[in-house]
Amino acid sequence: MxxxxxxxxxxxxxxxxxxxxxxxxxxxxxxxxxxxxxxxxxxxxxxxxxxxxxxxxxxxxxxxxxxxxxxxxxxxxxxxxxxxxxxxxxxxxxxxxxxxxxxxxxxxxxxxxxxxxxxxxxxxxxxxYRIVSGSLAPITDELEISEIEKAVSNAGSLNLIGVKTHLSEALKKLSDKKVPDYRNSVKESISAVESICQIITGDPKAELGKALKLISKKLPIHGALEQGFIKIYGYSSDADGIRHALLEESTLDQEDALYMLISCSSFINYLIIKCNKQGIQLSTVS
Structure with a gap:
């Protein structure tokens, strides 16, 4: 100043x-x-x-x-x-x-x-806007940037290819200033969480809801947090969500896609830390 x-x-x-x-x-x-x-x-x-x-x-x-x-x-x-x-x-x-x-x-x-x-x-x-992992992204908070960068970096260093790919795609679709694709950005964010959950459970076909329940038996995850992400998964699958091929235009906006990317990045970082503390080795099965 x-x-x-x-x-x-x-x-x-x-x-x-x-x-x-x-x-x-x-x-x-x-x-x-x-x-x-x-x-x-x-x-x-x-x-x-x-x-x-x-x-x-x-x-x-x-x-x-x-x-x-x-x-x-x-x-x-x-x-x-x-x-x-x-x-x-x-x-x-x-x-x-x-x-x-x-x-x-x-x-x-x-x-x-x-x-x-x-x-x-x-x-x-x-x-x-900020440059995040090689792309210009509509992000206004430094902590938010840090969480996304950390998640992409962690996924890359641990060779979690699916997780990194989904996060990068979510960021790319959110960052397109002329034709942003918020709907599919949210899909990619949720898919990144689903991917790491599949890796932790060892089940490459487990949907997020099922995978989270299996993970809770391996990791000390608070029940409220588990339920929170199950509800987010439900949100992403409802009539205005992105897991279904809908003909109508979605009402999702930038803040929805940004919130999902930040939340999913934070949760991925959280799961990686939990796995490290429990001695669970992450391997790319997804």
């Missing part, structure tokens, strides 16, 4: 930016691009000799979707085009570009530093 804000002479920014992007947020994001990509790119003079050659080719081919023979030879000219495009896009265009760069993890970029710096700006300027 600046001095003028601390003494009440200047209003503190308090509105989370979801469907807009003010100039401070846009410039902050640009400055990260400049430090990690534009500035080192300009130093190399010719794109044919640059470590950023593959990244630039990918941007033209897959993001701009324009003729690659129109890519300038000089890196300085490329930098000018990137800046002009960046400041001409609406907020969705800027976020699409962040997501594109983050998801490709090009070796020419210090990905960890880039992601951390982008997230610093997004947090500082009260953006409702």
């Amino acid at each position: 600046r001095f003028s804000e601390r003494i009440g002479k200047k209003q503190i920014k308090s509105e989370i930016q979801i469907d807009s992007m003010d100039s401070e947020l846009r410039i902050g994001i640009w400055n990260v691009f400049y430090l990690y990509i534009i500035k080192p790119l300009e130093k190399e003079n010719y794109i044919t000799e640059s470590v950023f050659k593959n990244l630039v080719n990918r941007v033209w081919f897959s993001f701009f979707k324009e003729a690659m023979d129109q890519i300038p030879i000089y890196t300085g000219d490329i930098a000018i085009i990137l800046k002009e495009r960046f400041f001409s896009w609406d907020y969705l265009g800027v976020y699409d570009f962040i997501d594109f760069i983050a998801s490709h993890k090009d070796p020419s970029i210090n990905y960890e530093g880039f992601s951390d710096s982008i997230n610093f700006i997004l947090k500082r300027e009260l953006s409702g």
